[in-house]
Amino acid sequence: MSKTNLYPALIEKLEDLKSLKVSLERKEVLKPLIEFIQKEKNEGNSIQLNFICTHNSRRSQFGQVWAQAISDFYGIETNCYSGGTEETAFNQNAIDALNRAGFKIESASGENPQVQVQYSEDKSAMECYSKVYDAEENPSKNFAAVMTCSHADENCPFIPGSKDRIALDYSDPKKYDDTPLTREKYDERSDQIASEMIYVFENIE
Template sequence: MSQTNLYPDLKKKLEVLNKLEVPSYRKEVLNPLINFIQKEKDSGNQIQLNFICTHNSRRSQLGQVWAKAISAHNGIDTDCFSGGTEETAFFKNAIDALRRAGFRINSEAGENPHSEVFYSEEQKPVVCYSKVYDAPENPSENFAAVMTCSHADENCPFIPGSKARIALDYNDPKEFDDTPLAEKKYNERSDQIGSEMIYVFENIK
């Protein structure tokens, strides 16, 4: 897969995120994901990542979108999914954080709307909406279950069909909903996930 050209605003955002230092303790947390991706790539297998949190509304969606955009930008072919232990909706504050980062998003109306998240003129959008992790559209085998919250990690001790289970555990920006800090905290979480996905995919040979 050749490298994908991102939208200009999104590419500028990646340049900013690339300057953020990933702490050493987080690098240790991310190493199992790097190892999984590298092993699948070396084996010629399709790289399938399913980002999982409780409600599939914030952190898992951010993980799915950033992983897909950054892997494509680095010329690494991945299939990125997300799911939860229950179905809710892709939360507006998380969508807005991605828009501010430079993604272009078309969202439907409704209780659990589908959102098309575009990152390049060259690629199809990531279609995001809340679903359970084992929904029919998600992979049933040969994938990494990337646990983005401790609650889902603790309450789903076994993910059927997964080749690897990788706990990343991001703090939930939900606690800042309906406060003056909401935009800042959602930006921080989106930026953290984006910068860590940059670190992951830049370490794939």
Template sequence: MKSNPNFLFPKLASTIEELRQLSISEERKKVLRPLVLYIQRCVQESKTCNLNFICTHNSRRSQFGQIWAKVASEYFGISANCFSGGMEVTAFNERAVESLKRSGFKISSKGKGNPIYAVSFSENSDPIVCFSKLYDDRVNHVENFAAVMTCDHAEENCPFIPGAEVRIPLHYKDPKEFDGTDLEEKKYDERSMQIASEMFHVFSEAEKQG
């Protein structure tokens, strides 16, 4: 398997070049290691890996996780189904959507309240369908998946996730605390780029060791 950046929208490809230069601490790499090992095992067994990114509201961090993990899997040629869900249904936050647009994704939506978004990263790939939902929603894979816990609240309040093969805590700070401030765009972009850089690290390591 070899990485393939050429299928991406040009602006997104440029963003990925930037994020791959971001440093990840050794401490954080240890936190990411269980996810690397899970994907590596799937590769070695010639199985599609199923990842479900779970946060309380499925509105920001878990959506970032699903989207960037899917792009990373395509970039490195690793078969993966990437999902996201929450403990409550709200909506895919518009600030997070705008941050992804700034990174180079092309995004359309339909519906109100809890819109369904089509997030495109390539002319030749199906868009990623995103909306806020429970982690066990029928559109998510119901068994044999890695539950990636992107916030400590969901980690603490959801002690058992049916169908999960492994449970991987991978907590991120919530950009929500900067809503309505002068730092809003900056902090959403920082969080998106952090999650993106870590997903690219994870799939890169899995590709090298698979």
């Protein structure tokens, strides 16, 4: 798979994010994800990642969107998905953070709208909305369940069909909703997840 040309604003964002240091502790947390992707690639298998949190509204959406864009940027064919233990809606603050990062976004109306997220002229927009992790459009087998919050990790001890279960656990920016820190904290979480996905895919041979 050839590398995908991202929008210029996103390429600039990725270059900025490379300056964020991934701690030794987080590198250990990310190691199983790197190993899963590398093993699937080496064996010629389809790489499938399903990012899972409780509501599929913030962290798992960040995970899916950033991992898809970054894996394409590095030319590593990966299919990224997301889901929750329950269905709610893709949070507007998370959508806004991705928009500020350089993604082009169009959102329909409704309680749980389809959100079109695009990162390249060469790729179709991702259709993102809140859904349960075993929704019909998500893989039912041969995927890694990437648990992005401790609540989902603790309450879903078994994810049917998953080849591997990888706990990353990111702090929830939801606690800063409707505060003066909303924008800062959502950008912070988006940036952290993006920088860690850069680290992951830079370490795939």
